[in-house]
Amino acid sequence: MMRIAVVMKRILLEMIRDKRTLALIFIMPIVILSLVYILFNGETVSLKLGVIDIDEQLEEILEEMDVFVIEYKSDIDYKETVINDDLDGLLIFSTNDVELILQNNDPLRSDPLEMKIKQAFAARNQNELMEKIGSIPAGHEIEIDVQYIYGSSETEFFDVLSTILIGFFVFFFVFLLSGIGFLKERTSGTMEKLMSTPIRRYEILLAYLGGFGVFAIIQTVIVVLYAVYVLDFVLVGPFWLVIVINLLLALVALSLGTFLSSFANSEFQMVQFIPVVIVPQVFFSGIIPFETMAEWVQYIGKLMPLYYGGRALQEVMYKGNGLPEIANDLLIISLFAVIFILLNLLSLRRYRKV
């Protein structure tokens, strides 16, 4: 037990000496989160629609819908105008039909524009109908009362993304740092030297778990506090549960990182594991809806620790669920950790059989 503390203390001391790495662990997540926050919370620029021979009523309705309407004369070159004036679309009325030209350089803008135009037409037709019948009193509008099970009308994709990011940071940094730390121990010969002392293999491993666990906890606390109190993230469930999830993720990342480091001969080769091990996990962590994936792809996803981590984090942070709802996920994450730890112990046998 004492030797574990000794090695753990040494790991912490080495980390504290390395200011760049410290900045990477504690400042980078905050910078990235802030960046993502800014990117996803930008003012929505209103859609720009050119119109030719539009009737006034329709124009009014469109403007009410936040569409920026510009009138053009009918003798212009349609395509050129759309491109040169950077219009999202051009709506042309001729005697008996309507033509819509969409720039469509960004489907996220052209789809809503098309939708809004259709809605505008429907609204105008309804108004005309009402004027003719006159049966429905003016000003009477049906309001739909929307209720949200999770989140609120303010919820954005960013809220879902951010919960996943919190788990991702811990996983990524612990994987990389512990892997490289372990690798350095091997290439510098200190692992061999350690093995010539009466330390046990599991003591070395536990010390690494402890040392990097401390950093994972500090990182999680900083990131979550910043996200919740500065960036106003949703955190409905208990804070301690977020830490538990991240700590377990850190455990997997660490045992995986140290295990894979035994297959790397240099720091560069360790970095090469990132596209192999980390990037695929991101896709399955909840950023892309899991249910829409093909069934066989879903099976791949279920082999990834971050899939369970991302799911558990969403359950707690966004949906406000507690331990019972995520117990299964936590169990599976722990199982990953146990497997990788055992693999580590086996891989350390090459230094000493006892």
Added chain:
Amino acid sequence: MEQVIAINDVYKSFDKKPVLQGIQLGINKGDIYGLIGPSGAGKSTLIKVMVGMETPDAGEVRVFDEKIPNLKVLHDIGYMAQSDALYGELTGKENLQFFASLYRLKKEERNARIEYVARLVNITADLNKRVSAYSGGMKRRLSLAIALLHDPKLLILDEPTVGIDPELRLEIWQELFRLRDEGKTIIVTTHVMVEAERCDRIALIREGKIIAAGTPEQLTNQYGAENLDQVFLKAGRGE
């Protein structure tokens, strides 16, 4: 004479390339035993087999009459590898403290030992510098200090004096003589024949085999040679 190390018919190969081929070796308590041979002869592998970091493919290794690998025996072994196994981010003193704690030295004993071994290898003035700023010779000396730290009964040193200036090398050898006279057993590898002559007993190793063993005088007489260099040449030719 009490035998500290008994190596019985040890074979070891890496990737089918034989490195140790039937090593038979007994080392007595209170000897400075030199393993002499060119690089690649298998000296380091033989040493690692003694510490338990390499498992022989065949044969048996016993240290202090315990079968190797054995954790308990490691308490009594001071091992210095060929490469300096040091933590560059830490100071010399922190490195010493770290390893002293791994051997569970009590605080007062720890500080006394650190002071003693640091003075011995002449790095006291640089103890508070980070090891990454050390020169090659300083790192070597610190490694030696770490191996001596827990006052082990058996010292296993892989090329301990490489990169150390002649004056300090002499001091280190005087310390090794002193430790031997205290009853410690010391194993050193070297390919410098002058150092080999300072050993009580030597074994000449070549291509994974011990080609000759005995005291330096015995060997020079046996081969009718003037010095160990000639012994090595003659023994290698099989004369």
